[in-house]
Amino acid sequence: MKEDLSQKLLSLKKTFITLNELENIVLANNYDELRAIVNEQIADEVIMAVGKKNTNGLIPPLHLKYRICNTAEDLSPYFDEIRHLHPDLKISEYLANPHLYKMHRHIVLPLSDMLKTRSETLRHKMSKNERAYSIWHDEKMLDDSKAKSVIAFLEIAERLNYYLTPEPFFDFVLRSQKEMTVLIIENKDTWFTFRKLLTKNPEKCCLHGTQLDAVLYGEGNKVTKPGGIQAYADNVLSANVQFLYFGDLDFTGIDLFSRVCKANPGANIKLFAELYQDMLDLTEWDQLGQIRKKQKTDINMNGFLSFFSADHMIMIQELLKANKYIPQEAINYPILATLLQVNEG
Known part of the structure; x- marks a missing residue:
């Protein structure tokens, strides 16, 4: 944890520390992680780089030597302020x-001020940004990496009683x-075709024996956001x-289908295998x-292929082996109108 590293550095009986010594303390998995951790310690004024040109020669560079910034500062004026914090905020540790x-x-x-004077507001759930603004007058505070670290150190995240706003999707709910x-639906054109036909004929919403209550545009990788689909069901539709x-x-x-399922294990x-069969046929x-x-x-196609008959499974494998593809736009407006039994007049 970042605070543990800060305390370890500040407890060292020395004024300077080399990059090699920092590497041995940090034990980063790679150079990018090491650089991020060192820069965090610089931003927190725990260490300060020494020498403008004294770098390791890598890109982006790191300095080879740092001053530990704990030597002459008198922090006793903070003691009274710490003692007057709300008792749940780890006064003894501070x-x-x-x-x-x-x-x-x-x-x-x-x-601390919120807990002492407005703690009743925590009884009412808020979105993450709403909660952040109500406490710090900064709606992005709970997205800040340092704030997240402090909240974790204080072990108070659950008490803040906020919810994550579900990812908004383009949808059409009948x-x-x-x-x-x-x-x-993966692609925008196909989603719009469904929406246009279902808007035009809202009573014609049964496709291959399945009644559709809504169509949702997945927007590429957006639909693979962890928990996004489940949050949409729970918070937007409030339905099973x-x-x-x-x-x-x-x-x-x-x-994409496999990743959507993996990202939403509870959903x-x-x-919709019948529509893929339509594309093939x-x-x-x-x-x-x-x-x-x-x-x-x-990619692992077992889960995808499990929805098909043996014949259609072979067709899909042969299609991909030949490096061919069928876009879902193959189910175009007139084809879908026929499948939905919509009379275009």
């Missing part, structure tokens, strides 16, 4: 480590009810949701194009 308090002070003081079926997924039939599309997500294979962009091919 009295033992006043330099640590000095680093935390701009975060701890407003928190009906809200306790049990819903939501179709996640069966999710169906429909994307491109290529390596990237298959991998009920299945493949309705396209002319000799007219299919080659996968143009370089795609990651060493």
Whole structure:
């Protein structure tokens, strides 16, 4: 933890420390991590670089020598302030480590004031940004790495009683009810085609025997954000949701489905296999194009393929082996209108 490192450095009986000595204390996994940790200690005024040109020659560079900034500073004026903190804010630890308090002070003081004068506000749940603004008048404070570190040190995160705002998605909800079926669509054109047809004919929302209650545009990798789909179901729809997924039939599309499921282990997500079967059955294979962009091919397809019959499984494997693909735009407006049994007049 960053505070542990700060205390260790400040407790050393020396004025200077070399980069090699820092490396032995930090035990970073790689150079980028080492550089980030050293720069954090500089920003917290625990150490200070010595010599403008005295660097290690790497890019970005680190200095080879640092001054430990604990030698002459009198921190006793902070003791009375520390004693008047709210009792839940580790007063004894700060009295033992006043330099640590000095680093935390701009975060701890407003928190202490809130706990002493407005603790009842914690009974009411707020979003993370709302809670941050109500305490520090800075809505981004709880996103700050230093603030996160201080909150963890104080072991008070749960008490702050805030929720993470769910990722907003483009969606079209036909009906809200306790049990819903939501179709996640990979591409914008296909999502808009679904939305246009369902808006035009809201009563025609049964596809391959499945009634759709909403269609959601996944926006590429956005839909793979950890917990995003589950949060959308819990906080936006407030329903028990069966999710169906429909994307491109290529390596990237298959991998997206796997990643969506992995990112939302608590969500009920299945493949809308019938639409993929439509793509396989309705396209002319000799007219299919080659996968143009370089795609990651060493993906686990077992979960994806498990939704298909043996014949369609073989077709998909042969398609990909030939480096061909079918975009979901193959299910175009007139095809989807027919599948939905929508009369265009």
